[in-house]
Amino acid sequence: MIDCHTHWHPEWSGNDSVDPTPWLEIMERHGVSHAVVLPTRGMMDDTLLTQDNDDVAAVANRSAGRMLPFCSVNLAQGQRAIGELERCLEVLQVRGIKFHPWMQGVSINHPLMDEVCDRAATANIPILFHDGTPPMSLPSQVGLLARRYPKNTLILGHCGLLEFWQEALMVLNACPNVWGCLCSPHPGALRQIFLNGPQDRLCFGSDFGFGMTDLVAYRLALLRRALPEAEAQDLVLNRNPKRLLRLDEKNAVDPS
């Protein structure tokens, strides 16, 4: 099973800020083999962003391939942000990029987003957006970006949260390069998105790590309530995210 929306915070490892052991133990308890790992502190305070990107990459390097690091940059920093993005792609070898537009205070349509999309397309990695929070993080805003950049793969990190899941569904159906991470809508919405949306572009996410509680059990229970069919669960929990993250091509779990 693959969790496409988790966060890393150094609190998980006490004094050693890049020890993934306690974090991975929770994942293993729920049968999660791989997880997308997003920064946390750097999105709240951009002076910590470089350190946060380093920490996420370092902890992933100690996870035997189970943690797939995504980086973030703050486009309000101008070309410095593009420089940090290039460092993350070339040196840290991140597997994707995360933006949290309302928390980072940067519009999805920031002029530098063009450069981000160009680089992400060249590197063949997805861009995951927090979505579902007006005025700067709406699914339709991600949809407009997706129309401008059809070669990019964009992910709605929350499928509209609780209030904008219908908008997320419209975007998913209108934009073949947009994926939906089923992380946070209620079970009724999760089922509608699955039944009426692109079933081959949906994946599961728990938001685990954003805070110190175990969100995986909770979000899995909601998902299984919404999608009781084994085939649907296999699609969303395994087959789709493997394709999204190119797991079969790039890495399997290192048995050592």
Next chain:
Amino acid sequence: MRPLLELAPENLWYDFGFVRPSVMASYAKAAPSRFCFASCAPQNDPAIELNLLRKHIPAELLAGVLGENFQDFLHPS
């Protein structure tokens, strides 16, 4: 939500519909006599929500959240 709970105006009541279980206890402690259970069924599964609530709300606050608070809301003394 946190600033609102810190203000805790006495004429404001709350329900637990769509609230993440991990924050339920801290919410309930902020206004123990004005939080009520809500499942948001049929969008949510009431059994899952009720189980989570029982697991996360401190025992001494449970009776209030599960009904007594709402009764006070309907029939203030």
